[in-house]
Amino acid sequence: MKFIKITDLKGKYINRVNINNKMAKEKEEYKTFNNVFDQITIRTLERLMSKKIIEGLDRPLFMGKEANVFTAKTKEGKTVAVKIYRISICDFRTMYRYIRTDPRFTGLQQNRIKIINAWAQREYRNLMKAREAGVKVPMPIAFLNNILVMEYIEDDGPARKIKDKSAKDMKKFFEQVITNMKLLYKKAKLVHADLSSFNILNYQDKPVFIDMSQATTIEDPNAMEYLERDIHNMCVFFKKYRIIADPIDIKKKIISH
Ligand SMILES: Nc1ncnc2c1ncn2[C@@H]1O[C@H](COP(=O)(O)OP(=O)(O)O)[C@@H](O)[C@H]1O
Numbered sequence: 728m729k730f731i732k733i734t735d736l737k738g739k740y741i742n743r744v745n746i747n748n749k750m751a752k753e754k755e756e757y758k759t760f761n762n763v764f765d766q767i768t769i770r771t772l773e774r775l776m777s778k779k780i781i782e783g784l785d786r787p788l789f790m791g792k793e794a795n796v797f798t799a800k801t802k803e804g805k806t807v808a809v810k811i812y813r814i815s816i817c818d819f820r821t822m823y824r825y826i827r828t829d830p831r832f833t834g835l836q837q838n839r840i841k842i843i844n845a846w847a848q849r850e851y852r853n854l855m856k857a858r859e860a861g862v863k864v865p866m867p868i869a870f871l872n873n874i875l876v877m878e879y880i881e882d883d884g885p886a887r888k889i890k891d892k893s894a895k896d897m898k899k900f901f902e903q904v905i906t907n908m909k910l911l912y913k914k915a916k917l918v919h920a921d922l923s924s925f926n927i928l929n930y931q932d933k934p935v936f937i938d939m940s941q942a943t944t945i946e947d948p949n950a951m952e953y954l955e956r957d958i959h960n961m962c963v964f965f966k967k968y969r970i971i972a973d974p975i976d977i978k979k980k981i982i983s984h
């Protein structure tokens with residue numbers, strides 16, 4: 728029998744046996760487990776394990792509103808990041824609004840499970856396209872239903888977000904962000920659409936874009952609006968470091984040859 732071996736955020740050990748044990752149902756750990764792992768997620772994790780993509784989960788990195796991120800080990804002992812979209816709490820109507828204008832997902836039904844699975848698949852595809860275009864993003868490894876497995880960005884522990892750890896040279900970092908946005912737009916033909924200081928990791932003083940599930944193709948009728956919002960977010964964030972940039976100039980730089 729396979730177990731999903733994990734600990735909760737406090738480092739307390741939780742495993743599959745607990746959910747089959749009636750006694751444990753009363754306990755706090757059961758509640759934590761149940762909140763994060765519904766039956767579909769457990770079955771999907773088991774399939775990822777039987778496909779030898781991961782060997783169980785290691786520890787939680789992040790517990791969010793829409794997704795939880797864990798570390799896991801591959802057969803070769805490499806650490807990877809596993810992003811699990813929450814089936815129960817997800818605001819799937821907002822997700823639907825964001826995905827239905829993406830030409831790659833036309834005809835998607837407004838069905839909770841289908842939307843959430845499409846969301847994980849979309850993030851995988853976006854990461855792949857971004858990667859091929861030379862944008863610094865985690866390498867996607869696999870997706871199945873609501874779960875995405877990708878390269879773990881670590882730098883003496885998990886890489887920190889730029890909002891929490893500034894780079895030595897923020898001006899240079901900003902320029903690299905713009906270069907990545909341009910590569911994403913011109914080569915991958917995508918806009919991130921949720922770019923903020925929360926979704927850029929500072930990896931050895933260089934930006935790594937994450938959280939690409941909202942990224943859409945430049946043919947999406949809302950793409951320009953999202954690009955302008957991303958640029959605005961970047962200009963506002965970097966202004967704190969006295970980096971003054973004109974959003975109109977930045978946009979020209981990104982979309983021109
Ligand atoms: N590949 C990764 N490597 C290291 N840390 C990651 C990775 N992916 C996500 N994280 C961590 O998990 C957090 C949440 O991931 P994110 O994709 O932004 O999910 P959400 O949609 O919930 O914001 C990130 O802010 C980051 O700290």
Ligand SMILES: [Mg+2]
Pocket residue numbers: 925926938
């Ligand atoms: Mg995020």
